[in-house]
Amino acid sequence: MRGLQAEAGALRWQEVTEVPLRAGEVRIEVRAAGLNRADLLQRAGLYPPPPGASPVLGLECAGEVVEVCGDSRWQVGDRVCALLTGGGMAEQVVVDGRHLLPVPEGLDWAEAAAIPEVFATAWLNVFELGAAQPGEKVLIHAGASGVGTAAIQLCRALGNPCWVSVGNSEKLAACVELGAEGGVLRQAGIGALAEWAPFDVALDPVGANYAAEHLQLLGVDARWVLIGLMGGREARLDLATLLVKRISLIGSTLRTRDAEFKAGLLARMEQRLWPLFASGQLRPLVARRFGFDQAEQAFAELAADQLVGKVVLVR
Incomplete structure (x- = not known):
């Protein structure tokens, strides 16, 4: 499995060891990943991932469930978006099932990936x-x-x-x-x-x-x-x-919050905000889409700070 990492300020796609699932975790085939300023800081060496987090860049993604371990609300084939401490810019990512939300009806992968972090x-x-x-x-x-x-x-x-x-x-x-x-x-x-x-x-x-x-x-x-x-x-x-x-x-920071806090936050968001996505009152704003092989261009676009909304990588 390949993932995007930062080495001395450079972006490199590298082979990443596939992580076995633990109870309650879900493996996602990543279809799109949102870029955030935290990714720019991590690339520059100014924002290392928290202890135990993946060194792969990416704090949010969307994709399809391909494996589930233990009791879970999720099934293989579900379309989900994920809030992550890292790892979203990869072919697959393993995540606590409580940190996933269903992709709102009518949204494509890029739009779904632009929801969780922001x-x-x-x-x-x-x-x-x-x-x-x-x-x-x-x-x-x-x-x-x-x-x-x-x-x-x-x-x-x-x-x-x-x-x-x-x-x-x-x-x-x-x-x-x-x-x-x-x-x-x-x-x-x-x-x-x-x-x-x-x-x-x-x-x-x-x-x-x-x-x-x-x-x-x-x-x-x-x-x-x-x-x-x-x-x-x-x-x-x-x-x-x-x-x-x-x-x-x-x-306030979000990335370093513990798993329980994030699980509660996402549960409250689903209850309060997902009906607003369904009604069209809320919609993620995707400014530019880039292929995964265009990561350098995507990071440069975000750093230029000329866009309104999100930059998203799409596989």
């Missing part, structure tokens, strides 16, 4: 950790990214007006078409968002560059959920403002 990240951080209630205002940075476009759709479907920061006017127009109320271009700074402040929840993959301004944009009892550090890791904050406004600053 919708899980958006749902967890805006609606579980961020506790967004209907009518509360949400601020989404990197709004045109995979996570951003998922979060916009969730906000629209669940009754939360949202605003974005993005890199160019075309991305802003696309976010508004998806359901955002408006937003700003990050080059001009996020201070202009004050026009729509105060916000109740902020989904922040940027970090340091935006930190001080968040204290002005967020309202009393707001939740600021930090999910990335694209803008740096060190910031100066006026803690008095944080204190007086009772702002909750929440650090």
Whole structure:
């Protein structure tokens, strides 16, 4: 079996030893795998997989069940998508059966592979950790990214007006078409968002560059959920403002969460969100598709940061 690994910054397809199944696990024949910024970081040597995780790249995939071990809801031939700690960019992957979800009706493999990581990240951080209630205002940075476009759709479907920061006017127009109320271009700074402040929840993959301004944009009892550090890791904050406004600053990662946490998260997502996929209120946004033999081009496209939505590898 072949899998895509990073060695000294280079991408290489390598033979990977086939893993025997343990009770509760499922083997999938991978048909498509989504790319995420975590894959770019892992390639650069900045985000190694957690202990025990596959060194193969890929945090989400979709495919067909080819083997099941023990009692399981899954059967050979089922179409599924998977949330992974690694291993998605391979011919096959073994996964805890609780970390699979059925492919929503009407979606192809690429669309299915674009669901697990980004919708899980958006749902967890805006609606579980961020506790967004209907009518509360949400601020989404990197709004045109995979996570951003998922979060916009969730906000629209669940009754939360949202605003974005993005890199160019075309991305802003696309976010508004998806359901955002408006937003700003990050080059001009996020201070202009004050026009729509105060916000109740902020989904922040940027970090340091935006930190001080968040204290002005967020309202009393707001939740600021930090999910990335694209803008740096060190910031100066006026803690008095944080204190007086009772702002909750929440650090959040998904990849390193344990199996039980992920199983519960996906179960809640299936109950709450899968009817919205069935009704068409939610749909993964695939910007570009590449063959598995075009991995270099796919990674370059993601790194260029010019797209709206997801980059997906398809076999």
